[in-house]
Amino acid sequence: MEPVHIIGAGISGLGAAHYLSRKGIPSVIHEAGHSIGGRAGCIRSGGHAFEVGGKNFSTAWPRFTALLTEFGLNDFEPQHPGFHIVLKNRLIALEKSKTLSGDLRLAARLGLKSALQFRSFLAKARANADRLNYTSGLIEEIERRWDHSTIDNHFTRTLSDGPLRLFSIIMGAAEPDELYPSLLMLFASGFGKGEHRAIRGGIGRLHDCLAQGKSIQFGERVERIVTENGQVAGLELVSQTGQRSRVTATRVLSCAPLHVLKRIVCLPAYARVAADAVRYHPLALINAVYDQDVFRDNIHSIMFDAGSPLGHCSANRLHQPYHVRFTLSGRAARDVLDQDDDALLDLAEAEFSRRLPIRANRTKCLVTRHEGGICGYAPHFSRVKRDLLRGIETIQGLEIAGDYLEGHTMEGCLTSADLAVQRFNLEEPKREAA
Numbered sequence: 535m536e537p538v539h540i541i542g543a544g545i546s547g548l549g550a551a552h553y554l555s556r557k558g559i560p561s562v563i564h565e566a567g568h569s570i571g572g573r574a575g576c577i578r579s580g581g582h583a584f585e586v587g588g589k590n591f592s593t594a595w596p597r598f599t600a601l602l603t604e605f606g607l608n609d610f611e612p613q614h615p616g617f618h619i620v621l622k623n624r625l626i627a628l629e630k631s632k633t634l635s636g637d638l639r640l641a642a643r644l645g646l647k648s649a650l651q652f653r654s655f656l657a658k659a660r661a662n663a664d665r666l667n668y669t670s671g672l673i674e675e676i677e678r679r680w681d682h683s684t685i686d687n688h689f690t691r692t693l694s695d696g697p698l699r700l701f702s703i704i705m706g707a708a709e710p711d712e713l714y715p716s717l718l719m720l721f722a723s724g725f726g727k728g729e730h731r732a733i734r735g736g737i738g739r740l741h742d743c744l745a746q747g748k749s750i751q752f753g754e755r756v757e758r759i760v761t762e763n764g765q766v767a768g769l770e771l772v773s774q775t776g777q778r779s780r781v782t783a784t785r786v787l788s789c790a791p792l793h794v795l796k797r798i799v800c801l802p803a804y805a806r807v808a809a810d811a812v813r814y815h816p817l818a819l820i821n822a823v824y825d826q827d828v829f830r831d832n833i834h835s836i837m838f839d840a841g842s843p844l845g846h847c848s849a850n851r852l853h854q855p856y857h858v859r860f861t862l863s864g865r866a867a868r869d870v871l872d873q874d875d876d877a878l879l880d881l882a883e884a885e886f887s888r889r890l891p892i893r894a895n896r897t898k899c900l901v902t903r904h905e906g907g908i909c910g911y912a913p914h915f916s917r918v919k920r921d922l923l924r925g926i927e928t929i930q931g932l933e934i935a936g937d938y939l940e941g942h943t944m945e946g947c948l949t950s951a952d953l954a955v956q957r958f959n960l961e962e963p964k965r966e967a968a
């Protein structure tokens with residue numbers, strides 16, 4: 535059987551290859567880089583697993599946890615129980631658990647109105663967690679009521695500068711005035727339910743299991759998806775030395791981010807407009823290991839304020855307060871991301887030390903730049919998604935998966951991959967778009 539040609543060996547591409555293989559359909563993955571995992575990559579060096587992007591999951595995620603069970607990956611580490619945020623130049627604690635005393639402390643820190651808004655928003659997200667996605671009626675209702683303007687316009691200033699900025703930074707590397715409430719709701723529901731965990735030894739263990747027995751061609755960047763008469767006909771590839779080649783392909787599954795997809799395939803005008811509405815925000819992630827604990831005094835995670843190039847920073851694991859993940863993200867970070875690695879590291883440590891002085895020596899570090907960034911979605915994304923999928927439908931043999939379809943978590947990526955594989959099985963011929 536002719537293989538499905540998958541573009542990209544991130545979690546969407548690896549997941550898609552796995553779901554295809556379960557149906558007995560072979561695949562070949564074309565990966566521009568030299569490693570698997572993409573933005574959830576894991577680099578092992580000197581006894582450390584440097585997770586350079588996505589790593590945390592919720593035990594309430596069905597596809598992610600099903601894979602962990604399937605591969606017998608059952609040793610996990612809990613994530614930190616709460617966050618500290620810099621608000622009005624003070625470091626304050628935010629607890630994840632909801633108790634009456636926790637509510638009272640929140641009200642004391644944020645003010646009553648903000649605390650009530652925050653709790654009611656989170657309660658709504660949790661209560662509807664299973665019904666929130668960009669194809670269900672519920673998220674469309676939220677979009678109709680809320681997505682006419684960005685997050686900052688819907689909540690108190692304290693909330694928008696504080697806890698909701700924390701979500702914006704973590705989930706989109708963006709400011710609250712760059713994201714829309716439906717994404718906030720989707721994200722809060724996805725992470726709000728279940729236990730928050732990471733895989734012992736790193737997310738790379740899951741990727742290794744997914745990649746086992748799959749055909750992955752490294753150093754093959756897809757330059758163009760070739761179509762003839764509305765049907766996929768092949769892929770134009772460029773190697774890292776600049777050598778061009780072409781493979782024949784009648785079934786292609788793009789698992790590259792949307793900003794890549796729109797460059798490599800010719801979409802109908804309405805789908806191009808939809809793709810242009812989706813924003814990706816760049817960031818840099820620094821893994822740094824020290825000879826002593828850096829986090830202390832019950833602090834494991836800090837979100838910095840809007841003027842700081844450091845968006846968020848946390849201990850790699852609760853029991854590793856000496857391994858710090860600095861994330862340079864948000865608007866102020868974008869002005870410094872072109873600086874070299876040492877300068878970024880100096881900036882990160884200086885900003886961090888203003889809140890919690892670093893008294894240890896750095897022994898190892900890795901700076902990773904995500905120039906493509908994190909997907910920030912678009913207002914009224916359900917409509918955007920419909921236009922994108924309708925555009926893809928006009929090209930026979932092409933399917934799409936990735937962080938821009940079902941939420942930009944690893945679970946969202948796996949969901950999009952599973953759905954794309956199911957669409958490949960549809961027997962009716964695709965319709966021409968109106």
Ligand SMILES: Cc1cc2nc3c(=O)[nH]c(=O)nc-3n(C[C@H](O)[C@H](O)[C@H](O)COP(=O)(O)OP(=O)(O)OC[C@H]3O[C@@H](n4cnc5c(N)ncnc54)[C@H](O)[C@@H]3O)c2cc1C
Binds near residue numbers: 571790
């Ligand atoms: C700093 C950071 C922290 C995050 N934290 C979490 C978290 O804790 N939990 C969570 O669930 N999610 C998290 N995320 C989000 C999650 O990591 C991403 O949504 C997910 O990894 C995206 O996977 P993907 O396979 O869709 O895309 P990618 O990982 O970007 O994979 C795409 C792959 O395609 C390749 N490629 C691109 N263009 C081409 C081309 N033209 N030809 C061939 N190959 C190509 C790339 O090299 C890459 O390997 C985080 C993201 C970041 C950046």
